[in-house]
């Protein structure tokens with residue numbers, strides 16, 4: 001005669017089971033993670049009782065979690081030596097819902113039939129996930145309390161469950177999942193090993209699978225910083241980062257408010273994306289008490305921090321949240337805010353205390369910071385502080401922060417100036433730089449075509465507008481008269497003639513007040529447009545040749561010998577003067593980096609050379 005007592009599931013439990021089985025989790029394999037987590041909790045609780053000196057049944061039994069698969073019987077079994085459950089606890093924990101919050105949730109569910117993902121995540125339903133893959137689940141349990149006995153709880157997941165006495169049970173629980181016919185893969189050792197490694201590799205108790213220890217790597221992020229050696233960190237990094245080189249940076253920190261967080265983040269020595277490889281994908285995994293919630297967690301950091309690798313562990317995360325819903329919980333946004341802020345602070349500290357390594361960081365990851373300036377409004381100003389550029393007052397190769405630039409600014413200087421050029425030599429010989437050199441104003445040299453874009457988004461720094469040199473309305477303080485320079489009248493008639501001669505190729509012609517060395521310069525007629533911006537637009541196919549041609553103004557230097565002679569020559573040999581004028585315009589475009597195809601001017605240049613040689617021979 002059977003001694004089994006039959007129980008009905010509480011009505012809510014039955015509803016809950018249906019949700020868990022049919023819609024809560026995206027991957028069935030999650031049930032392995034959930035049952036291991038329950039086992040780990042039970043073992044953890046036992047350890048707590050041990051340390052608080054309680055009398056414990058089978059006191060010397062080591063704390064372990066062992067999993068066995070049986071592909072003949074099609075079962076997977078999770079055994080732990082934790083606290084176990086009494087008869088009352090089996091009924092209470094596995095057959096009723098204690099939380100009133102869960103009831104409210106179910107009520108809401110019954111009303112509008114839409115599972116609210118946020119709510120689902122807030123209460124424990126992990127155990128029931130066993131029924132996603134199992135047609136029958138049996139729990140053999142023996143409480144740690146010396147006077148208790150063993151019990152066997154079993155259910156097929158609908159209707160109810162049975163409880164009967166269990167003979168000769170060891171302390172702890174053993175959950176046997178009899179797999180459904182189409183879930184037999186969970187009785188395969190290799191498959192299960194893979195799943196355990198993925199989700200439960202850092203559980204702080206040994207996990208054995210069919211007698212073999214599976215979790216070998218320690219969750220070092222949960223340990224205290226000062227007891228971890230560099231080698232341990234590097235080993236851990238190698239393990240999670242799949243990178244043989246030690247990382248450039250690591251940040252290990254804990255926070256309690258507003259969220260409890262333990263994080264261990266690494267910056268790889270090289271950026272594979274900068275090396276020209278495919279776009280990097282964030283490799284920061286999200287854990288809750290050392291159990292994986294989401295690998296390569298999306299939304300944990302802003303996109304521009306996608307080069308980070310590591311681990312974020314937060315106790316505040318509901319363990320059984322399903323994957324898709326993770327992204328849009330407000331919790332994720334909170335985590336993102338705290339983590340990003342902390343990492344930026346870390347970079348600030350590095351930049352200040354260890355400029356040498358920070359220099360390396362900027363070389364490797366500057367692009368990402370710039371992307372952040374453009375895409376991440378929240379952190380824009382903080383990121384502005386982290387940028388580094390060469391500058392006219394520093395030797396080649398040395399970089400400055402905007403903060404230091406501002407400190408060096410002349411008292412009457414109101415704006416931060418920059419020149420965009422392919423390299424230092426080009427920046428220094430840029431006609432746009434001349435006026436600043438004469439005035440002794442510092443100018444930042446930007447070598448990345450996107451820098452101008454970045455500056456535009458940053459807009460200002462420390463309340464000082466960021467201004468492209470070519471857009472600055474800086475003029476030479478005083479222009480000393482030079483022998484032979486054009487008179488005002490001559491200049492004005494040259495202005496008129498040049499406009500007539502160059503026609504539509506320029507928007508306007510005027511006398512420059514900023515040139516020292518160069519004969520002429522072009523300035524964009526559109527007050528928001530610059531040469532490098534046009535180049536970018538062009539490279540994106542947004543700007544036609546002819547359209548941009550008429551948008552530039554030509555400014556000339558009335559003291560320059562070439563200009564002076566041009567004015568004389570146009571009376572003597574108008575056709576030759578016209579050719580020279582066109583060449584001057586093209587030269588100015590070359591200086592601005594805007595001449596599309598130099599071949600178009602070669603014919604003219606050759607004709608001019610021919611005439612020079614003719615005159616001299």
Ligand code: ADP
Pocket residue numbers: 038039042080082083084085093094123124125126127128172173
């Ligand atoms: P949660 O773990 O989130 O509370 P579960 O549905 O997974 O929700 O489990 C319900 C309860 O059953 C647990 O809180 C715990 O008290 C008990 N329990 C589950 N598995 C075990 C186990 N292996 N050993 C002891 N108690 C367990």
